[in-house]
Amino acid sequence: MKPTVFVPAHITGFFEVVRADDPLRTGSRGAGVVLDRGVETSIKVRGSEDKTVVRVNGKKENGESVSLRSLEILREITGFREGVSIHHRVDVPIGCGFGASAACALGSVLAVVRELELPVTVNTAGSVAHKAEVELGTGLGDLIAEMTGGIVIRTREGPPGYGRTDRITDRGLYVLTETLGELDTASVIRDETKVGEINRMGAGMIRRLLREPTPRMFMELSREFATGTSLITPELREPLEALSEGTLGASMAMLGNTVFALSEDPDAGGDDVYGIDFSGARFL
Amino acid sequence: MKPTVFVPAHITGFFEVVRADDPLRTGSRGAGVVLDRGVETSIKVRGSEDKTVVRVNGKKENGESVSLRSLEILREITGFREGVSIHHRVDVPIGCGFGASAACALGSVLAVVRELELPVTVNTAGSVAHKAEVELGTGLGDLIAEMTGGIVIRTREGPPGYGRTDRITDRGLYVLTETLGELDTASVIRDETKVGEINRMGAGMIRRLLREPTPRMFMELSREFATGTSLITPELREPLEALSEGTLGASMAMLGNTVFALSEDPDAGGDDVYGIDFSGARFL
Structure with missing residues (x-):
């Protein structure tokens, strides 16, 4: 199992919350900075209909997990049936404002899409992870910033494809x-x-x-x-x-x-x- | 003078043209692939109101140049007065469908914005280069793809901030x-x-x-x-x-x-x- 996806961490400096009934129209506007360390996600496909397992720095995650929820949403959209073993190597503090949850969610989706060759674009992968973040309340704006890089200004809320970003040079x-x-x-x-x-x-x-x-x-x-x-x-x-x-x-x-x-x-x-x-x- | 900006080359596979009176609403939709080689642009500031000079692989460009036009537009917006010596190291064939003109235009603008610390965001820099491309007819869609990377689907025409992209995983x-x-x-x-x-x-x-x-x-x-x-x-x-x-x-x-x-x-x-x-x- 080798690392397949790197998603950089992100620190938000200021923001405002935008809520809508649709999680894909929900998010935050604001600005933050993307770091050169973050989350490396690797996966192993476990064969048909096995259970999905998520490990963070080697430790198995129990209960509510944004990676797990992301893969459930991806499963609903694409109908893939394989069980997946996900491993996140998280190189920033977790739960401390580094956008680690978004990086885990996005890394999981991109890795599975790539490995199973699912017919899903990068923006759709981002939308899936964003939806899981909004549902669980783990984040509102890190995801699109982490897909962009730089000192990111999020001028419109939401996942890639709907949300908008600009950057400071x-x-x-x-x-x-x-x-x-x-x-x-x-x-x-x-x-x-x-x-x-x-x-x-x-x-x-x-x-x-x-x-x-x-x-x-x-x-x-x-x-x-x-x-x-x-x-x-x-x-x-x-x-x-x-x-x-x-x-x-x-x-x-x-x-x-x-x-x-x-x-x-x-x-x-x-x-x-x-x-x-x-x-x-x-x-x- | 060291390299400061790398803009990857881009090959378009298919497209459609969208024209409007406003060059910032003009462009193309379509799809293409971004290469791991392209244009490295370095600059040297030449002091107040000196003439701007563009060199491509060491050779001085005369006449109509998308880099020169880009810098004129940037000058109109920001009022910077310094003359600039631009050097493009182009690592792909020029005039052969590799989006070299967009890469030169964008590289010039980003390098000058960075070097002179002009109050211009990355999207605005992209818009300036896009406008020069549209005016001179050198390209319509390479620029936003080259800012994105990957196998890029351009779902809406125009520069970054207006145009939209997605990517194949x-x-x-x-x-x-x-x-x-x-x-x-x-x-x-x-x-x-x-x-x-x-x-x-x-x-x-x-x-x-x-x-x-x-x-x-x-x-x-x-x-x-x-x-x-x-x-x-x-x-x-x-x-x-x-x-x-x-x-x-x-x-x-x-x-x-x-x-x-x-x-x-x-x-x-x-x-x-x-x-x-x-x-x-x-x-x-």
Whole structure:
């Protein structure tokens, strides 16, 4: 079993939530940065109608899993019958605002489509994974960003084919992060009061970023968003101040107990340092 | 002067032309394949208001140039005043249906935006290059494909941000080519009779490819298109038959005096062999 799909991780800086009855018209607009590490997904086909099994860094996943749900949706669409053994090698913190769930979901779908030669385009594969994310509340906008790469502006919500992205022209920057623990995305994006605050703060930020599409402005808006929504937890305030020194600015990863900064200097702080991936999800 | 931007080459298999008064609503729909070789563009800023100079593989370009026109449009939008020396290292045949003009135009714009830190997003950079292509008649659809990577289906015409793309999920295939010489794109896409034939044949092919999104179907439709439009020149018929053996099918590169085939075997024929690039245009 060799790695077949790489999906880079993604940190959102600011966003607004768009809900519709159709999960394929549901998602978020906003902006974030795609990292040069993420999730490598490899699969093994297990023969007809075997059970599907998902492992994350070797450990079997039980219960609700976005990878499993993605494959169920793919099965409904294409009628494939084989059982599949999925292995995710996740190279970023899980549940901490790195978009790992979207990367797992997308990796699973693309790997199965490729391996079983299912008649499914890349956008359709993305839609399947997006639908699973929306259903389980694990994410709203990481997926299309992870398919795009770069410092991504999501100008319209939704999966690829409906959603729209643009990018800031840049290179040579590093993403510095410090993670203090997990944060349950679903508990925030299903909280109406919080979503109200998010949407009040997030509205208009894309327009401001498009007017001055620079990494510095992206960080400035992200910081304004984190502070204004009161999503930022007290424990993040100190690392956030520390990481603001000698960088283009620091803010909170949406949604995770993580601070991140963009910097020309990889040694300017933080526990982890990443490059920016400009290519997006791909077969290895 | 070091390479700063890589834009992969692109071969179109079939297409239809969409014209509007606005060049940003003009383009083509269709499908093609993005190659792992293309154009590397590096630039040198020459100080205020110097003349812009374009070199292709070391040779100075005179007269009408899509790179020069792209930079004029960029200058109108952003007001930058510096003269720029552009160098394109083109690693594919020029004027032979490899989308080299789009790759040069896009590479020029992205390199200048990056180097002068102009407040321009990647989509806007793409729009500028697309506009120059449409104005000069050098291409209609290569640009957005080259920004996407893969076996690209262009479901809506136009530059990134307006145009839409999808992709066939595949890897491990090679693109085999044989080039017999140049063909002037503008002379075809400005010929109303030919455009009529192209649009009659191309209409409906995207829908057929989306119904069965496989490399083999892409080649089948491309062949049907090349034959049906009578764009194929007599001299291409023999290499086309030869290249059909042992491959997923062969057809003519639109628009160039080139035959191409997709194959699992890199040694199945042709003069040149390429991999498929799945990442699209990027900074090096």
